[in-house]
Amino acid sequence: MKMRDTFIKPMHPEGRRFVAIFAAVTLLLFLVASFLGWIGVGLTIWCYYFFRDPVRVTPTREGLIVSPADGVVSLIEKAIPPAELGMPDVALTRVSVFMSVFNCHVNRAPIAGQVSAIAYRPGKFFNASLDKASADNERNSLCIDMADGRQLAVVQIAGLVARRIVCFSAKGDTLLTGERFGLIRFGSRLDVYLPDGVAPMVCLGQGMIAGETVLADLTTAEPARIGRAD
Missing domain, CATH: 2.70.70 (Glucose Permease (Domain IIA))
Structure with a gap:
């Protein structure tokens, strides 16, 4: 496994519009105050991780x-x-x-x-x-x-x-x-x-x-x- 795979996970398609909304709000927050914008960055990253869809290795034995x-x-x-x-x-x-x-x-x-x-x-x-x-x-x-x-x-x-x-x-x-x-x-x-x-x-x-x-x-x-x- 590459080091980046530890932090960067695939995102489920269901999450794309939510991350886009969080990112748009973050841009508006930066216009209001820098510290609010950085809070928005943190929340956007959290939203991305919430909708992460990592590969899983499922045991295949019957039962x-x-x-x-x-x-x-x-x-x-x-x-x-x-x-x-x-x-x-x-x-x-x-x-x-x-x-x-x-x-x-x-x-x-x-x-x-x-x-x-x-x-x-x-x-x-x-x-x-x-x-x-x-x-x-x-x-x-x-x-x-x-x-x-x-x-x-x-x-x-x-x-x-x-x-x-x-x-x-x-x-x-x-x-x-x-x-x-x-x-x-x-x-x-x-x-x-x-x-x-x-x-x-x-x-x-x-x-x-x-x-x-x-x-x-x-x-x-x-x-x-x-x-x-x-």
């Missing part, structure tokens, strides 16, 4: 479920998937990944399969790290049918700052593990509902990398992991 988002595991608990997906009314293990405004916000498919349902539901904008965000906040839910017949749900949830959920996929699409399927602007959360009987291989507070960090393994009977903060 691996990867994180759909960069961020931190904020919740691991039993919950019923969103009713609008039409999945069985059975509590599954839900793993929530909270994304701060400094994380990459491109969302990636946690497992390969066909999108059998997509459902958008408007809602509120509580802090995405709170438990009630899953039930009350604006969300976009996808049900993915895997090759073995099992289903997995992944839910994009808007947060306190995020006001726009973007989904690139449509019902009937076939996704690869780690494939980009959407993004959320300016702070949010992703919930993954694991198939019944599948235990997470991550712990509360663990850092996650979208498309790379293994979240669970369909082929193992290993119990849920317990971590230690150090």
